[in-house]
Amino acid sequence: MRYMMLIYNQETESASPEEMQKTTAEHWALVEEATRLGIFRGAEPLEPTATTTTVRIEDGKAMLTDGPFAETKEQLAGYYILDCKGLDEALAWAIRIPAGRGATTGCVEVRPIREVRKPPRDWNDPESSQA
Secondary structure, three states: OEEEEEEEEOOOOOOOHHHHHHHHHHHHHHHHHHHHOOOEEEEEEOOOHHHOEEEEEEOOEEEEEEOOOOOOOOEEEEEEEEEOOOHHHHHHHHHHOOOOHHHOOOEEEEEEOOOOOOOOOOOOOOOOOOO
């Protein structure tokens, strides 16, 4: 089963260049090991929340606002997607993810990814084969 590990940290915290270099090296080591084991499916950092636009639909109209949808102490900073045998394996990997700048703050949320089947080619024909 694929699991997404959502990394949260405090954007306002600053880390020394040495701490950032160490954290980056830890991330690369994790990616390399997960790739070697054949369970790596993706991982990327996100730009700061100042670059975020939130989209809501109200009365059929798109409402755009700058920033994240909620004020929180920690912000979504990036993610990993790993194909693990179960929750225990996913948690073991999540524990190893440097959760914050300098790996001193933040947390990792672990969530299973729901498998989605393709819809029938013809939505109106229940006999249509699955793609």
